[in-house]
Amino acid sequence: MSLVPEDVNGITLCTGSLGAATENNLFDIADAAKGRIHFAHMRNIKVSGARDFSETAHPSECGDIDMYGILKKLLDNGFSGYVRPDHGRMIWGETGRYGYGLYDRALGACYIAGLYEAYLKHNGKDRPTIRSLELYER
DSSP states (O other), rough: TSSSTTSSSEEEEHHHHHHTTTTHHHHHHHHHTTEEEEEEEEEEEEEEEEEEEEEOOGGGGGOOOOOHHHHHHHHHHHHHHHHEEOOOOOOOTTOTTTTHHHHHHHHHHHHHHHHHHHHHHHHHHHHHSSSGGGGGOO
C-alpha cells in the first residue's frame, strides 16, 4: 500500500483467505491496514496444516478464527466499511454452487449482526458504524 499512499488504495480483509496461512496474524494485519480496510469478509475456518483448511460455521468455537476479536479490532480501529459473511457451507440438504450455501451465509449474517450488537452495547454505543448493518435501524 505504500506504493500508492492514498486512502482509496486499500484491502478487503478476508478472515478465511488471510487466516488460512498460519504465519498471518489477522490482528496485526488489521492494525497495519488501519484506515485502509474498505470491506471485510467474515468467515471462520479450521486449519489442519500448511495451506490446508476447511470452512466451518461462523461462530468462533467452530474454527480457528476469533470472530468477535477480529470484528472488535476492526471497530476499535475505526472501521466503517461493509461486512458480509464470506462463503457458506451447504447445509440442511441445500444444493447449489459449492461455497455459496444460502442458509449458512444467512446464519453467518445473523451471527455477525449479534457480535456487532454485543460490541455496541459493551462500548455504550447505540448507533451503527458498519454501513451494511444500517438496515437494522429501519
